[in-house]
Amino acid sequence: MSNQLTDEQSQELMDAIANICGEMELEPEQILDGIARSLMGACSALGTANLTVSVDNFGQCEVKLLEHAIAE
Numbered sequence: 001m002s003n004q005l006t007d008e009q010s011q012e013l014m015d016a017i018a019n020i021c022g023e024m025e026l027e028p029e030q031i032l033d034g035i036a037r038s039l040m041g042a043c044s045a046l047g048t049a050n051l052t053v054s055v056d057n058f059g060q061c062e063v064k065l066l067e068h069a070i071a072e
Contacts, residue, residue, distance in 0.1 A: 039051075040063055043065055043070075044070055048065075049064070050064050
């Protein structure tokens with residue numbers, strides 16, 4: 001199994017997130033805040049202190065957790 005989502009999986013996940021954000025009537029800043037918090041929470045829960053996700057020809061996202069934020 002690949003470490004990366006397929007394009008189809010990625011689109012399905014983004015659509016689900018967009019639908020939930022629409023139902024919650026979130027503003028753009030709230031959406032970005034929620035996604036960032038969710039990403040940091042997932043990294044902490046999975047014991048990953050540093051994560052970099054790169055998408056060719058698009059961009060990069062980086063998460064660096066403080067040492068005490070990592071779940072044991």
